[in-house]
Amino acid sequence: MTHYDWGSGAIVTPEEPKKKKNVQIIPAQTDLKRRAVNFVKGFDINLSPEQLEELENVVQRSTETFVRDVGKELMDCRKIVIGALGDKSKRPEAVAACGDLAYSVKALGGTFQYPLMTQIAKSMESFVADRTTANEKQLLVSQLHIDSLYVILASRVTGFGTTVEQATVAALTKLAERYELPRE
Amino acid sequence: MNAKIDFSKISFLIVDGDKISAQVVYDTLAYLGASHIQRVKKPNDAFDVLRREQIDIVVCEWRLRGMDGLEFLDVMRNSTNSPNRFIPVIMLTAHSEMKYVTTARDLGITEFLAKPFNAKALYSRLVSVIARPRRFINTGTYFGPDRRRRQVQFDGPDRREL
Numbered sequence: 001m002t003h004y005d006w007g008s009g010a011i012v013t014p015e016e017p018k019k020k021k022n023v024q025i026i027p028a029q030t031d032l033k034r035r036a037v038n039f040v041k042g043f044d045i046n047l048s049p050e051q052l053e054e055l056e057n058v059v060q061r062s063t064e065t066f067v068r069d070v071g072k073e074l075m076d077c078r079k080i081v082i083g084a085l086g087d088k089s090k091r092p093e094a095v096a097a098c099g100d101l102a103y104s105v106k107a108l109g110g111t112f113q114y115p116l117m118t119q120i121a122k123s124m125e126s127f128v129a130d131r132t133t134a135n136e137k138q139l140l141v142s143q144l145h146i147d148s149l150y151v152i153l154a155s156r157v158t159g160f161g162t163t164v165e166q167a168t169v170a171a172l173t174k175l176a177e178r179y180e181l182p183r184e
Numbered sequence: 185m186n187a188k189i190d191f192s193k194i195s196f197l198i199v200d201g202d203k204i205s206a207q208v209v210y211d212t213l214a215y216l217g218a219s220h221i222q223r224v225k226k227p228n229d230a231f232d233v234l235r236r237e238q239i240d241i242v243v244c245e246w247r248l249r250g251m252d253g254l255e256f257l258d259v260m261r262n263s264t265n266s267p268n269r270f271i272p273v274i275m276l277t278a279h280s281e282m283k284y285v286t287t288a289r290d291l292g293i294t295e296f297l298a299k300p301f302n303a304k305a306l307y308s309r310l311v312s313v314i315a316r317p318r319r320f321i322n323t324g325t326y327f328g329p330d331r332r333r334r335q336v337q338f339d340g341p342d343r344r345e346l
Contacts, residue, residue, distance in 0.1 A: 025330075026320035029270050032240055035193045037315050042190035043216055045311050047304075055303035058215040062208050069204060103247055104202055107278035110300025111208065118300055 063112045067153060070105060074150045077101045081143045084134075091133045098142045099128045105149060113158040119169050120148050127176040133184050141179050145172055189314055195220035195238060199230045199256065200245040205276070205299070209243055212306055225249070227256040234267035241313055246277035246284070253277070254291055261292040261327050269327065270320060272313040276301070292328020294318075 005012045036042070047055065077097050084094035102125035109117030124145035128134070134142070148168060151157075157165060196213055198221065200206040206223050213221050222239070224230050227248055233239065242260075246253035257273055260266050272294040277284065280298035288296055295309040318329040 022324065024322035026270075026322060028317040028319045030317055032194060032272075032314050033317055036190050037187055038190055039185050039187060042188035042192075044186045044188055045315055046186065047307060052304050052307075055212065055215065055307060058211050059208050059303045061211060062204055065207065066204050103278055104205075107202070107299035108204055108208075111302065112300075115300070 059111065060113075066108055066112045067156075070108075071150070071153055073101055073104070074146055074153070078143065078146050078150070081139050081146065085136060085139050088133075091139065094139060094142075095128055095131050095134050098124065098146075099131075101146070102128060114152065115159065116157060116161045116165055116169065117149055117152050119160075120145055120152070120172060123169070123173045123176050124149075127180065131183055135182070137179050141175055144175065148172060187315070189216075189311065191217040191310075192219050194218060194240045194314065196222070197230060197233055197239045197242045198223045198244075199225075199227060199242060199248065199253070200276070201225045201248055202245065205245065209276070209306070212303060216307075216310075227251040227253075227259075230256065231259075231267060234271070239268075239271065241310075242271055242273045244273055244275055246275060246279055246288075254288065257288070257291050257293060272317075272329075274309050274313060289331055290326065292326070294329050 002011050002013050004010075037045075043051065080090070080094045080097045084090040102121045105121035106118050106125055109115060109121060124142060127138075127141060127145070131138075152161075152165070160166065191213065196218055198206050198209050198213075200209070200223075206225075210221055210223060222233050222237070224233060225248075227250060230242070230244075234242075244253045244256060248256065251259075253275055257275070260271060260273065261269055273292075274295045274297055275288050275293045276297050276299055277288075278299040285296055294313055297305060297309050318333075320328065321330050
């Protein structure tokens, strides 16, 4: 119902009272905490730098497997891409293979002290993302990414490399931007 | 005296199609003392394990064959066929952009871990899930752990009422 507001001198309509939202709050499940958190056995909640280092060493145990498996995947993918250059029907498969490889390397490179590989794989992943096929030049761009990844892995370039490696990453990203279209 | 976590009391399920990634998580959990760790590559196999065995924490990759990690999470949280709607899920993914984080959060993820990750990051997510459990919120559009994690001073009315 409207009324006269003496302060502003206007006829105002009061706002409808807001409906309360139906929200259910369920208390936290503390079963895991009760079972596992104690003061006697296990690992400190706040690990010391030494304990963290040991834990990191456990992660690094898989480095050799990473180098071996990714090396093989890079070679296999390169073969598929080269095969697709001369055969249009094989291109969707090549694009899918490049996408899988790029995601895998992007995800794991940095974990095993190969952040440069993660950078290149990121460029490759965005290049092949949402594509179902690629033209010849686009396949060549993918192949260049694969070759660069292989060189880094084979030469064991850990860390972010020197200015040369960083320039290579920048050049690959630029190349990917240049041949981005058409995106089919 | 420092509080400790006895990982041997907790069972884990790793859902990851990538052999190396799954192995890294497995090795880390095994080193921490976890004795019950299951590994599967596909979400459907994960559902089988979850229906068959007592699993406490799921560590799941976003990119999976068949059903992706988000669909898996959606079924876990919202389906009537879910084996356990409250199970903590740690999502591992190389999709670390903000849009992916918010999408996962709004589907009820417990913790998000961007790849490439290190041991410290994985450990902190495990501690958070085990030692700092969060309450669950059930609304018409969301079911999952409370997304309000920061304690911010607020003078207005509390609109989250029963």
